[in-house]
Structures are given as structure tokens and as C-alpha cells.
Amino acid sequence: MTGQPVVIVGAGGFGREVADVIDAINRTASVPAWDLLGVHDEAPSQLNLSRLEDRGIPYLGPLPGDGSDRIVSFVVGIGNPRVREKLADLIEGWGWEPATLVHPAAVLGSAVRLGAGTVICGGVQVSTNVHTGRHVHVNPNATIGHDARLEHFVSVNPAATVSGEVVVGSRTLLGANSIVLQGLTVGADALVGAAACAVREVHPRTTVVGVPAKAR
Numbered sequence: 001m002t003g004q005p006v007v008i009v010g011a012g013g014f015g016r017e018v019a020d021v022i023d024a025i026n027r028t029a030s031v032p033a034w035d036l037l038g039v040h041d042e043a044p045s046q047l048n049l050s051r052l053e054d055r056g057i058p059y060l061g062p063l064p065g066d067g068s069d070r071i072v073s074f075v076v077g078i079g080n081p082r083v084r085e086k087l088a089d090l091i092e093g094w095g096w097e098p099a100t101l102v103h104p105a106a107v108l109g110s111a112v113r114l115g116a117g118t119v120i121c122g123g124v125q126v127s128t129n130v131h132t133g134r135h136v137h138v139n140p141n142a143t144i145g146h147d148a149r150l151e152h153f154v155s156v157n158p159a160a161t162v163s164g165e166v167v168v169g170s171r172t173l174l175g176a177n178s179i180v181l182q183g184l185t186v187g188a189d190a191l192v193g194a195a196a197c198a199v200r201e202v203h204p205r206t207t208v209v210g211v212p213a214k215a216r
């Protein structure tokens, strides 16, 4: 018995990490949940094509101009929130179904609601009553505190800490090892630099870096 057909969009690093998440889910299920058909990418580098080949993952070419004649599940494996939003909107317009993936080595608390297309990687800790929007990425070893909200297309990079009751606006990226202190709002389209500690609200469309984090 095979699983649900799924394709990944993006042959880069995160796209291939998504393939690992799918493999891990299938390994722990009594029957495989997903049948990974391959990876779409507009213009993959030769290096990424050979990395796919080494892993035995088919390269499916660029996305079709119109995919509405075949319906599959898909995950956008691209870290950039704006690019991810553009592609997800296009593909969902064809009727393809976003796959929501949780690595079996992630720990999820109670009353967690994950938006369609969200990917939770291995080692992530999600506390209680956390909600994510569409196509949110939570990278390995990140921690999401109780009652937090990650709106659409947020990217939480590896080992970032989102404290309790934090709200992160759409398309915002939290850099690797960054921290957002409890109860704060990080506005939409913002960027919290790697290793920054946000101790005050972060305004929309603002990049902050450092400890304590300041706009640059």
C-alpha cells in the first residue's frame, strides 16, 4: 500500500530537509503516509540536482504552467517567506492540497493547531495552545512557547525560541538562535537576525539584530 502522492517545491536545502521529514514520518508509520513523487524547481543548480540524484529523489522539472489537470499534495520547501507565499497561492489555485508535516521527533503539546502546509522539523518543541497559519516553517530544535501565534508564511529558523504568548506576523523570519521574549508582538514582514534577543515589540517590515535587539 502506498501513501498519499506528494511533491516538494524547491530543490534547495530546506526542500531536501522536507524530504527527510517525509522519510521519517513514513519510517514510523505502520503503512507509509506519503509517496514522495519528486521535487519541482524552476532552475535547480547542478549541485542540487546531483544531491537529489544521490538521494534517489526524482527531479520533476519546473512547476507546470497549470497543474489543475492532476491533483497531488504539495509542500513548499523554500525558506524565503515571500517566495513561499507566491508559490503556495499559485499552486493552491490549481486545487493541489497543502501537506502538513510533523517530524516524529518533534514534541507537540495539547490544543496545537497547524495551518495547511506547515512543516515542523525534528527536535522542535511546541507547547500548549499554539496556532500556526498557512505554510509556516519551524526548523530543527526551535521552541514555540505556550499560546503563541505564528501567522501565515512565518519562518522560524533553527534553535530559535518563541516565548509564551508571542504573536509573529505574516511572512516574518526569526533567525537561527534568536529569542523573542514573552508576550511580545513581532510585526508582519519583519526579520529578527540570527542570535538576536527581542525584548520589545518589533515593528512590521523592520530588521532587528543584537542583544537586546535593535532596528538597523
Ligand SMILES: CC(C)(COP(=O)(O)OP(=O)(O)OC[C@H]1O[C@@H](n2cnc3c(N)ncnc32)[C@H](O)[C@@H]1OP(=O)(O)O)[C@@H](O)C(=O)NCCC(=O)NCCS
Pocket (backbone or CB within 6 Å): 157, 158, 174, 175, 176, 191, 192, 193, 194, 195, 196, 207, 208, 209, 210
Ligand atoms: C540580520 C541579517 C538579515 C542581515 O543580513 P544582511 O543585510 O545581508 O547583512 P550583512 O551580512 O550585509 O551585514 C550587515 C551588518 O550587520 C551585521 N550583522 C549581520 N547579521 C547580524 C546578526 N545576526 N546580528 C548582529 N549583527 C549582524 C554585520 O556584521 C554587518 O555589520 P557592519 O556593517 O558593522 O559590518 C542576517 O545576517 C541574519 O541574521 N539573517 C538570519 C539568517 C539565519 O537565520 N540563518 C540561518 C539559516 S538556517
